[in-house]
Amino acid sequence: MKYLSEYRNAAEVQKHLEMLRKTVTRPWTIMETCGGQTHGLVKNGILEMLPEEITMVHGPGCPVCVTPLELIDKAVHLAQNKDVILCSFGDMLRVPGSKKSLLQAKAEGADVRILYSPLEALNIAKENPDKEVVFFAVGFETTAPANALSVYQAKKSGISNYSILVSHVLVPPAMEAILNDKDNRIQGFLAAGHVLTIMGFDEYYPIIEKYKVPVVVTGFEPLDLVQGILMVVRQLEKGEYKLENQYSRVVQESGNKQALEVIKQVFEVSNRAWRGIGEIPYSGYKLRDEYVDYDAEIKFSIDIDKVNENEICIAGDVLKGIKKPYQCPAFGKQCNPENPLGAPMVSSEGACAAYYHYTTF
Amino acid sequence: MSNLTNLQCPLPQLDFDVITLGHGGGGLLTNKLLDKAIFELFDNEKLKTRHDGAILSFGHKVAFSTDSFVISPVFFPGGNIGELAVNGTVNDVAMCGASPRYISLALIIEEGLPVTELWDILVHVKGAAEKAGVLIVTGDTKVVERGKGDKIFINTTGVGEMNPNAQIGTDYIKPGDKIIVSGNVATHGMAIMSVRKGLEFETSIESDTCNLNHTIGHLLNEFGSQIHLMRDPTRGGVASTLNEIARDTQLGIDIVQDDIPIDSRVDSACEMLGLDPLYVANEGVFISFVDASVADAYLKKLQSLEYGENAAIIGEVVADHHNKVVLTSKIGGKRVVNMQVGEQLPRIC
Structure with missing residues (x-):
């Protein structure tokens, strides 16, 4: 696999680890913002290979983990409607709502379908004109273009039995929320390469200036991750703070113009609640007024009781990087992938699941 | 499996195009289906007796395994549920250190399955059984209402003689x-x-x-x-x-x-x-x-x-x-x- 195998080269990784050992002189705490990066660090055994001065903190970049409980309950509620076909990305299905997960609703007879793209949901809507098709539009900036495009195309081709349950969140406001937290100890960030592929660099410069933190746009393969960490540490050691691009084979400064246009056409920035963190101003997307007919929350009047998170679970602190998963009293005991108390134990990108799966020996 | 078996086994003349509940009822329709689609296709001495079970004899210790196949889709790149059902059980018996000899074939068919599809599956069962060197010696056919199955489910059970050299465990x-x-x-x-x-x-x-x-x-x-x-x-x-x-x-x-x-x-x-x-x-x-x-x-x-x-x-x-x-x-x-x-x-x- 071109552009993959080169970034899994053991000798290159070792060479960069050696450079890292030579560069680092004191303790640094760095956050990888994306769940895919957390997964890559843990799956490849990189955390154990890093110099002990470096502490990696796993950020909130796992869309499954930060989707509020209430929205999962809404998705379950919609799925249980006999006239609805509820479509979702695969890993949302196992996330526990307050009463059940979508997977349980499916087992009880709900028509829940796993898709890889919302455009496929649009096809299902065309094929089933007597049903309402709802796509659970979860994710960061990465899934926003395809979700926006599905709504744009539905409107353009007059498909009225399609809508999306929106739970879109944005990375930069979450980084700010973390940096503003009184317990914050993050000194540098690995930014998520695929998010910046869409969005470009613009919105990161003000954060870097305001909080004086280095940000390195980083990929997901072992060599990407070690290089990204090395670039952050070099800045920290020199007292610098700037944006650097480790993932230049993919990411361009201006982002993806077409993707940005379709997002802008369909979505507008809004306040969003984050599971475990709470509401963050201007931290997500909602559908613009012109597309309100495609908003599942408005199309179906969903009456859901407010529910509280499990009290033992420290998912919020884990997502903000204040605590490690194993510092949770329930970790590996009451809470495990078979019986998750909080979302980070569910998704394979969640910090708790990553620790549970890969580091328990 | 080679296309040869398909060519050698053209779809038999049947006066129905799809499987209906009656084909699992045990009466005339069941017999019509079994005669043409099962007994003629899988013909062997033990099956010929048309008894409810087969009588087998072995000189060695015997390995015994069963498996059910509910794969969706039934037809997939590189095969279909028919050969999968034979190979799966043949392999389970082989993993015990045995040489598989006989298998059973139980079909649970969803009403409405086109006969052409059933035939395609059965021909692949035959091809896989021949390739593995096992005989189909007993079986069963049931039909369930539309919506209560997913085209077809197959259970196979296999027995085989243990290799005297094997010490597996x-x-x-x-x-x-x-x-x-x-x-x-x-x-x-x-x-x-x-x-x-x-x-x-x-x-x-x-x-x-x-x-x-x-x-x-x-x-x-x-x-x-x-x-x-x-x-x-x-x-x-x-x-x-x-x-x-x-x-x-x-x-x-x-x-x-x-x-x-x-x-x-x-x-x-x-x-x-x-x-x-x-x-x-x-x-x-x-x-x-x-x-x-x-x-x-x-x-x-x-x-x-x-x-x-x-x-x-x-x-x-x-x-x-x-x-x-x-x-x-x-x-x-x-x-x-x-x-x-x-x-x-x-x-x-």
């Missing part, structure tokens, strides 16, 4: 044993995933379903009790099978990611969907635990046998980290490979 496994996988992993699961509704992607990946009994017979004849265990890592993949063995033996297992054979197309597809190939299902692959003293010779022999050309030593049994499977990643890091929880689901991004 987790009790025989000891630290130092080498772990050998017979072929590329994750192929079957990704072939199925590529045609699953909503996840379709264009690929030339085909299922690896095949009968492993002849290959295993040759290995048992040559290496006998030096083979300590054989398992086919079907559902749950290589990771789940190795975890079961680590748990049952209370020993540790070390594997090396770089040594695990995988087709590059399958690797890319896993990458795209965010799946770990170690957890993806296999059909035409088996894992052997063999004495370290014969490991190289065993590997060489296996590579020369049918379906063994991609075989590789992927790891060994160790006395530390009891109950755990530990993988050395491509970059030299170590991590635990756990038992799979639930079904592997494609990731969002």
Whole structure:
């Protein structure tokens, strides 16, 4: 696999680890913002290979983990409607709502379908004109273009039995929320390469200036991750703070113009609640007024009781990087992938699941 | 399977196009279906008696295994449920160290299945049984209402004679044993995933379903009790099978990611969907635990046998980290490979 195998080269990784050992002189705490990066660090055994001065903190970049409980309950509620076909990305299905997960609703007879793209949901809507098709539009900036495009195309081709349950969140406001937290100890960030592929660099410069933190746009393969960490540490050691691009084979400064246009056409920035963190101003997307007919929350009047998170679970602190998963009293005991108390134990990108799966020996 | 069997077995003249509830009713319609589609196709001395059961005799100890097949879609790249149902049970019997001889065939058909599709499946059953050298000696046919099945479910049960050289069991496994996988992993699961509704992607990946009994017979004849265990890592993949063995033996297992054979197309597809190939299902692959003293010779022999050309030593049994499977990643890091929880689901991004 071109552009993959080169970034899994053991000798290159070792060479960069050696450079890292030579560069680092004191303790640094760095956050990888994306769940895919957390997964890559843990799956490849990189955390154990890093110099002990470096502490990696796993950020909130796992869309499954930060989707509020209430929205999962809404998705379950919609799925249980006999006239609805509820479509979702695969890993949302196992996330526990307050009463059940979508997977349980499916087992009880709900028509829940796993898709890889919302455009496929649009096809299902065309094929089933007597049903309402709802796509659970979860994710960061990465899934926003395809979700926006599905709504744009539905409107353009007059498909009225399609809508999306929106739970879109944005990375930069979450980084700010973390940096503003009184317990914050993050000194540098690995930014998520695929998010910046869409969005470009613009919105990161003000954060870097305001909080004086280095940000390195980083990929997901072992060599990407070690290089990204090395670039952050070099800045920290020199007292610098700037944006650097480790993932230049993919990411361009201006982002993806077409993707940005379709997002802008369909979505507008809004306040969003984050599971475990709470509401963050201007931290997500909602559908613009012109597309309100495609908003599942408005199309179906969903009456859901407010529910509280499990009290033992420290998912919020884990997502903000204040605590490690194993510092949770329930970790590996009451809470495990078979019986998750909080979302980070569910998704394979969640910090708790990553620790549970890969580091328990 | 070759198209030859299809050509030799044209669809019989039947006065119905689809299966109806009546075909499972036990009366005239059932007999019409069985006469044309089962007895003539699978004709052999034991089936001819048309009794409810078959009478068998064996000189040796007998291995006995059953499996049900509910795969969706029924037709997939590289095969269909018919050959899968034969190969699956043939392989389970073979993993015991036995030579499979007879199998049963029980069909649960959903009302409305086109006869052409049923015929296609049955012809593949015949082809796979002939290839494996097993006779279909008893069976059953039921029809369920539309919506209560998924086209067709098949149960097969197989019996086979134990190879007198075989000493297979987790009790025989000891630290130092080498772990050998017979072929590329994750192929079957990704072939199925590529045609699953909503996840379709264009690929030339085909299922690896095949009968492993002849290959295993040759290995048992040559290496006998030096083979300590054989398992086919079907559902749950290589990771789940190795975890079961680590748990049952209370020993540790070390594997090396770089040594695990995988087709590059399958690797890319896993990458795209965010799946770990170690957890993806296999059909035409088996894992052997063999004495370290014969490991190289065993590997060489296996590579020369049918379906063994991609075989590789992927790891060994160790006395530390009891109950755990530990993988050395491509970059030299170590991590635990756990038992799979639930079904592997494609990731969002």
